[in-house]
Amino acid sequence: MNNGKPCRKDLLCTINQASFAVDDVKLYLDTHPCDAAALEYFHEYNRVRNQALKEYAKYYGPLTIDTTVASCTDRWNWINEPWPWQEGWC
Template structure:
């Protein structure tokens, strides 16, 4: 099975991150909405899975998806940034 396209995976992470954040804002004022809470849990799970997949294939986007190896602990910062050539 081939690895997903880097750009497509990043777009999926962006969309899922937006959905999670948006429903968090909604839940601030509607904390008893069980459908919104279920939606939050579903999208948050998918977001975290996508973040871990991206980190395993292309490097971490955030410090919390870094691998626990001490030897390459800060190598994630040496990757091209999204606004640099070759970045996300």
């Protein structure tokens, strides 16, 4: 953390890892819809992903349209921060 702000790179890493886990288990659940452990895994990593997206939006601006409500209260902030690929994180 830097002055109470979480590290942007760490948040992006968490978002990328959780997004991969969610996408991967979604594919598995397409063929195994009754697997309770896989469904629990999906819910856990979906929660982690959504929380990280909200935290990122709070400090650095939204990455997805779903998180614009929390971060764009007074103006449209998307263009004010560097895009993730501009700093070599993707």
